[in-house]
Amino acid sequence: MALLGVVVRRRYFSPISDIPGPFWASFSLLWQLHKIFTKHTERDTINAHKKWGKFVRISHNEVSISDPDAVREVLQSQMDKADWYKIFSLPDSRYVNTMSETDHKEMVRRTRNVAVGYSLSNILKGEPHIDGCISLFREQLTRLAKLAPAGGIHLDKWVNYLAFDIVGESTFSKSFGFLDSGCDIGNSISNQFKLRLYIAIIGHYNYMHDYLLANPLIAYFNLQPSMHIFDTCLAAVETRSKNTEARNDMIEQWQAQRRAHPDRMAENEVLAAAVANMGAGADTVSSVLQALFYHLLRDQESLKLLREEIDNANLSDIPSYAEVRELPILAACLKEAFRIHTPVGFGIPRVSNGATVCGRYFPPGVILSVSPWVIHRQESIFGPDPESYNARRWLATGKEDEARTAAMERLLIPFGSGYGTCPGKNLAHIEMLKTVSLVVRDFTWKQIREGEDWEFETYFTSVPHDWPVILERRVRT
Ligand code: HEM
CATH class of the missing domain: 1.10.630.10 (Cytochrome P450)
Known part of the structure; x- marks a missing residue:
């Protein structure tokens, strides 16, 4: 029951609930983990953007952004790096x-x-x-x-x-x-x-x-x-x-x-x-x-x-x-x-500090990632x-x-x-x-x-x- 509660809260009541993306990503890390096992995070992220546009929710708390302005607004900002780096x-x-x-x-x-x-x-x-x-x-x-x-x-x-x-x-x-x-x-x-x-x-x-x-x-x-x-x-x-x-x-x-x-x-x-x-x-x-x-x-x-x-x-x-x-x-x-074969295949992740990025506000704590493969x-x-x-x-x-x-x-x-x-x-x-x-x-x-x-x-x-x-x-x- 508690698990169901978490799923419903993440899927429907998160500040990024309205952002489209794969079903499993709307309440878990399952999409990302699955892509690791299929060994092609980079291609799947490119395809996800082709399907859902510039913002794609790739996990319950992470949004991948394909808009080139995100390079400046996310990577060149003062946002902290996501915990993944630890x-x-x-x-x-x-x-x-x-x-x-x-x-x-x-x-x-x-x-x-x-x-x-x-x-x-x-x-x-x-x-x-x-x-x-x-x-x-x-x-x-x-x-x-x-x-x-x-x-x-x-x-x-x-x-x-x-x-x-x-x-x-x-x-x-x-x-x-x-x-x-x-x-x-x-x-x-x-x-x-x-x-x-x-x-x-x-x-x-x-x-x-x-x-x-x-x-x-x-x-x-x-x-x-x-x-x-x-x-x-x-x-x-x-x-x-x-x-x-x-x-x-x-x-x-x-x-x-x-x-x-x-x-x-x-x-x-x-x-x-x-x-x-x-x-x-x-x-x-x-x-x-x-x-x-x-x-x-x-x-x-x-x-x-x-x-x-x-x-x-x-x-x-x-x-x-x-x-x-x-x-x-x-x-x-x-x-x-x-350009064609960037070694880093994941989206480079930063933690929003309460920022408006590419025209949309993201509350503190939401992970924003920019994939070099997608940009390239x-x-x-x-x-x-x-x-x-x-x-x-x-x-x-x-x-x-x-x-x-x-x-x-x-x-x-x-x-x-x-x-x-x-x-x-x-x-x-x-x-x-x-x-x-x-x-x-x-x-x-x-x-x-x-x-x-x-x-x-x-x-x-x-x-x-x-x-x-x-x-x-x-x-x-
Ligand atoms: C084709 C070559 C390389 C590519 C594409 C590459 C790419 C990257 C990327 C994308 C990051 C992480 C940036 C981020 O998370 O924001 C990174 C970090 C890092 N790279 Fe490289 N790298 C390359 C070669 C090297 C070499 C030759 C060294 C050192 C001898 C090196 C040392 C490091 C270190 C120490 C970090 C972590 C430090 C940090 O995040 O500031 N890299 N690299």
């Missing part, structure tokens, strides 16, 4: 990081503490070490290409190794050794995928997190599913205090910040920030790189333009960031990959055929196109927007521009199952399934 306190609940902090003021404070580590100039100091990872990546791919394995080369695997090793090098001057060993040490990467499912679901029931994965006993008994990643991270932070020759990596910058302002930054914030990088900075990069390689096979015209641009640029053996940062076709190809599929902003990869949409040069391109740039939000914008944006751009230009210049690739569409799953990040390729070292004519 799940990112890993390895356990003592390690609150910028991702799991929900109070926007506290988050801004934490972000300021760590911002120096992510600055472009700081990351570029570690460029030779990023180059070391990219060089090893090429070496391994070249070796495999010569062996020509019958099952093809599993680019998804190698791109993941690369992204993890770079994030380790940049954060604490130590790669995880994935590229070197050529294997997923301790199944850490594949376990991370399971961790995603856990996060997507338990994020909605945060009180359980403290008893499950965030229970310190789990870490104590070494039961974390991605222990190699956490262990490497913990060891790197712990040995740092004894290492007098540490590079100027992110940890070094954060420790310096702590030394200068011990009152502003607690010791565990350093480890928490390093762990956040592991969770947020590898599969995201890998997902977009894979999307780019996959879609370029389907947009041969863009691939041809890109190859010409790269061949004519006379890049160094491992292209430097300075050489590739302003190549217009490369930039267009990457933006289009970000808007024909009125991104032009015709938004479902297709077409890098040339970013290259139009006419007078009228200028305003349209500016609007596209403003609404391309793979890194989020406002105070929650991804701090790893610079590192992501650097490693991706360098890797893509190197792969396009030095290799050709085609899918083993040519023409077959790939599959990917989205719990909260959108991860492509295995899609083996035939890779060949390219001989430039």
Whole structure:
């Protein structure tokens, strides 16, 4: 009876009762949970907006908004983050990081503490070490290409190794050794995928997190599913205090910040920030790189333009960031990959503080979410055929196109927007521009199952399934 009461109250007497949406969402989280299990939150949210319009009630207390103005009015506002983020306190609940902090003021404070580590100039100091990872990546791919394995080369695997090793090098001057060993040490990467499912679901029931994965006993008994990643991270932070020759990596910058302002930054914030990088900075990069390689096979015209641009640029053996940062076709190809395959597949959620958004008032406590996938599929902003990869949409040069391109740039939000914008944006751009230009210049690739569409799953990040390729070292004519 009590349950029925809750259902009726939520469905008919909530301040968002009049907002249309799926039946199950009108009184529960069931629609959202179901979409997690069908692994395509992003597509279902797009379809829900096509059916019900700009406001869709996706749970008893959450409204997804497709109006582009919501980027400014929700994401760029001072609304707190929804409780769902608390799940990112890993390895356990003592390690609150910028991702799991929900109070926007506290988050801004934490972000300021760590911002120096992510600055472009700081990351570029570690460029030779990023180059070391990219060089090893090429070496391994070249070796495999010569062996020509019958099952093809599993680019998804190698791109993941690369992204993890770079994030380790940049954060604490130590790669995880994935590229070197050529294997997923301790199944850490594949376990991370399971961790995603856990996060997507338990994020909605945060009180359980403290008893499950965030229970310190789990870490104590070494039961974390991605222990190699956490262990490497913990060891790197712990040995740092004894290492007098540490590079100027992110940890070094954060420790310096702590030394200068011990009152502003607690010791565990350093480890928490390093762990956040592991969770947020590898599969995201890998997902977009894979999307780019996959879609370029389907947009041969863009691939041809890109190859010409790269061949004519006379890049160094491992292209430097300075050489590739302003190549217009490369930039267009990457933006289009970000647009068509944004790693974050969920709506970015904020808690209304009693705000009018896109012409409607939402009382305090209602969760408002903005899905990058939904925004990126808007024909009125991104032009015709938004479902297709077409890098040339970013290259139009006419007078009228200028305003349209500016609007596209403003609404391309793979890194989020406002105070929650991804701090790893610079590192992501650097490693991706360098890797893509190197792969396009030095290799050709085609899918083993040519023409077959790939599959990917989205719990909260959108991860492509295995899609083996035939890779060949390219001989430039
Ligand atoms: C293609 C690459 C990447 C994409 C698309 C991406 C996207 C995002 C998004 C959408 C958020 C959450 C924004 C929000 O909730 O409002 C986020 C947060 C975060 N990202 Fe990234 N990210 C990428 C790469 C990286 C890299 C390379 C790092 C670090 C090495 C990183 C570190 C973080 C951290 C620490 C957070 C949480 C902090 C915060 O919310 O301020 N990300 N990222």
